Amino acid sequence: MAWNFAAGPARLPDAVLAQAGALFRRSDDGACTIERPFSGPRFRAVLANARQRLAELLDLPSNYRILFMAGGAMQQFALLPMNLARAGQAVAYADSGYWSRRARQEAGWSGPLIEAARHPGATALTAPVAGKWALPADCAYCHITPNETADGIAYPALPDTGAVPLVADCTSALLLAPLAVEKFGLIYASAQKNIGPAGLCVVIVREDLLERSPVALPAVFSYRQQAEAGSCVNTPPMLALEMAALVFEWIAGQGGLPAMAAANQKKAALLYGAIDGSRGFYQAPVEAVHRSPVNVRFQLAADALTERFIEQAAAAGLQHLRGHPQVGGLRASLYNAMPLAGVAALVDFMADFARRHG
Amino acid sequence: MAWNFAAGPARLPDAVLAQAGALFRRSDDGACTIERPFSGPRFRAVLANARQRLAELLDLPSNYRILFMAGGAMQQFALLPMNLARAGQAVAYADSGYWSRRARQEAGWSGPLIEAARHPGATALTAPVAGKWALPADCAYCHITPNETADGIAYPALPDTGAVPLVADCTSALLLAPLAVEKFGLIYASAQKNIGPAGLCVVIVREDLLERSPVALPAVFSYRQQAEAGSCVNTPPMLALEMAALVFEWIAGQGGLPAMAAANQKKAALLYGAIDGSRGFYQAPVEAVHRSPVNVRFQLAADALTERFIEQAAAAGLQHLRGHPQVGGLRASLYNAMPLAGVAALVDFMADFARRHG
Known part of the structure; x- marks a missing residue:
């Protein structure tokens, strides 16, 4: 998958x-x-x-x-x-x-x-x-x-x-x-x-x-x-x-835009929660109230690990996590078509990566 | 078909x-x-x-x-x-x-x-x-x-x-x-x-x-x-x-553009030939040397039959033969993807229609 x-x-x-x-x-x-x-x-x-x-x-x-x-x-x-x-x-x-x-x-x-x-x-x-x-x-x-x-x-x-x-x-x-x-x-x-x-x-x-x-x-x-x-x-x-x-x-x-909003909120909460709960291993630089609910920007406290993260994520089937070239870091986009299972797979990988490199 | x-x-x-x-x-x-x-x-x-x-x-x-x-x-x-x-x-x-x-x-x-x-x-x-x-x-x-x-x-x-x-x-x-x-x-x-x-x-x-x-x-x-x-x-x-x-x-x-040209020439010749050979029942108004090889414009000598032609052609599976609204009459477009068989079907229908209404 x-x-x-x-x-x-x-x-x-x-x-x-x-x-x-x-x-x-x-x-x-x-x-x-x-x-x-x-x-x-x-x-x-x-x-x-x-x-x-x-x-x-x-x-x-x-x-x-x-x-x-x-x-x-x-x-x-x-x-x-x-x-x-x-x-x-x-x-x-x-x-x-x-x-x-x-x-x-x-x-x-x-x-x-x-x-x-x-x-x-x-x-x-x-x-x-x-x-x-x-x-x-x-x-x-x-x-x-x-x-x-x-x-x-x-x-x-x-x-x-x-x-x-x-x-x-x-x-x-x-x-x-x-x-x-x-x-x-x-x-x-x-x-x-x-x-x-x-x-x-x-x-x-x-x-x-x-x-x-x-x-x-x-x-x-x-x-x-x-x-x-x-x-x-x-x-x-x-x-x-x-x-x-x-x-x-x-x-x-699926239930129209209210259903989309509920599902998107859940996905964003799961990913931002994993970042905020990582004891600083991952960081979401944008101030909390201004964070995009759909383009989740994050970075590694140890910037030197960024390329390794992208490489190992891709090998685990988690694609296109590199940030925009003008901004750098990492980014996961969670539009309507991304199911919660995809975000869960990313969060699992992130926890595992942090364990191995923390 | x-x-x-x-x-x-x-x-x-x-x-x-x-x-x-x-x-x-x-x-x-x-x-x-x-x-x-x-x-x-x-x-x-x-x-x-x-x-x-x-x-x-x-x-x-x-x-x-x-x-x-x-x-x-x-x-x-x-x-x-x-x-x-x-x-x-x-x-x-x-x-x-x-x-x-x-x-x-x-x-x-x-x-x-x-x-x-x-x-x-x-x-x-x-x-x-x-x-x-x-x-x-x-x-x-x-x-x-x-x-x-x-x-x-x-x-x-x-x-x-x-x-x-x-x-x-x-x-x-x-x-x-x-x-x-x-x-x-x-x-x-x-x-x-x-x-x-x-x-x-x-x-x-x-x-x-x-x-x-x-x-x-x-x-x-x-x-x-x-x-x-x-x-x-x-x-x-x-x-x-x-x-x-x-x-x-x-x-x-298919053989590239030379092959397309040969096939397109054949299709155009078949249709213009049927028009020119209809003893005036069908007419191609454009002067012969200026005729489009791909958008074949024609009309019925008896203009009152035009709507019947379009209707019966559609019933016979020959679609979208009405001319451009600014020009009127009839038009058959024979781009690369139209096989000779399609043009042959049109020509057969035209002969039959002429027999029935000539």
Whole structure:
């Protein structure tokens, strides 16, 4: 038995992988989904099903639209200002770690850039304080990364940005637990953590923000035009979408987002508990209340043992535990598809490794 | 038996669909490709294999680079001027039909737009004359659509654009036959015709053009940065890529592009022959030398029978024969994965329908 703790692309549910092969079986019309016109009724049914299931999971307020777009979150980094800000308008970004800084950098915004908030301490081991953030009223949006995949940091609460729409990269957070969608202007999440295969990005946008997309924006990049076309400005990533629908169905079958939240809490508690109970052999550097529930960052007190740990873990079937290259150390990602048994196997190995090297 | 003549997303090879289910089987590391880090050695091997196989099929000159990008050809419509043209520089587009006009429109170019060439006649039933096109020397590029999927029109020869790089949307043309890549500055093709599932776009670019990508361009949109990162600026559409590699392998196994060309010629000859031999019951409106070898556009002399034809053909298992909504009439698309038997079934039905309604 091997367990894959990759930060994404990450493990998909066993049941989804077992069903996915059937997506390549042709139906009575001599075609499977990926061979059919995207404008035809059969694919439109696939799309409507995916949209409906996601809306149900999120209990989506009626004034929000779901867009299924091609590419990943990095494409959204660039599309956000193109759609939401006017030339010369200010945009705000909070700095909570590696990916929030990438989002700001790839926005390539030539207008004023406001730092909405940042780590309060000298070292980046907390998220910004989520109080009331002072922002100019004409600021186009305020961007946050509620869960920092690389740094293992999560916001314990959402900031109050007043009238400025809160925009969030929820790539590693969406579908882990119920979400108060109404607090956001826009949420986006690339598929390869909790949704399906890479190449698909979910964008959830409050309807009034759609009006901001400039008329001259190329149609595929325009939230407004994608919304008007039901995500079919051009052929969407059909196969990834069909698999995403299977994932949504699987989550619903498990009991929806409350059930995911309960299972994820258990997994995180087991792993952080093992780290905190190791008498310092393992350490979780992030301050407790800011620890990511899903990307568990840890390290060995004896740093010289890190490579040995990674090597022996891999030999024991515990894969992809190396930390993000920009952060170092170790990291275990525990998305929805990781069962408690996988975390238990990791915790057992960690105890054994500590005994042998402690 | 049902045959799917859709213009794309279109039929994939039987052998590829049969193999594709195995892409969801986990390996000894507890993961399948779409669950693994895209920066890891296993996925890099998948990517290198796809690139190598495509280069071999195309006999790619050493000064060209293959990029695998997310999204479809419409995204490239927008990215071409962003990468290849300077602010205020002229860009040229030839008008050969519906998709070449969409490419020009979605480019959203604010600088000078030159119409490089257009249909010589009053009706759009030919491609532009492919002679020497007079273009200003400082024109950034000249765009053509060698095969017009909607109009059923193909260029019988390539134009001579002198020092101005020729850029081509080869979405419905790539891999149908050997291609003189060295005549182009850049070629792009979305996957869902001859390559694999939608959500992937192949870009083949001459190395010297990479220098044109502006430094400030967001990394995912930059040909230069994608080339430098080996198409891994961010997570590429892994599943579509893995299937594309299976398609490339299948083409090689059939004898490569010369074998595809021979088979495609046979299929087109059979269908156009049946139309031309129907004593006017069926008509192929495009002038013979400009007919697309792959998107066969035809119509019934008695237009009132069109709906009955489509209905009865579908009942006989011959699917998706309706023409593009902007063009009307009928269309059968005969990409690489359509066997001669499918075309023979269509031709048989057409003869029978003509007998019954002639």
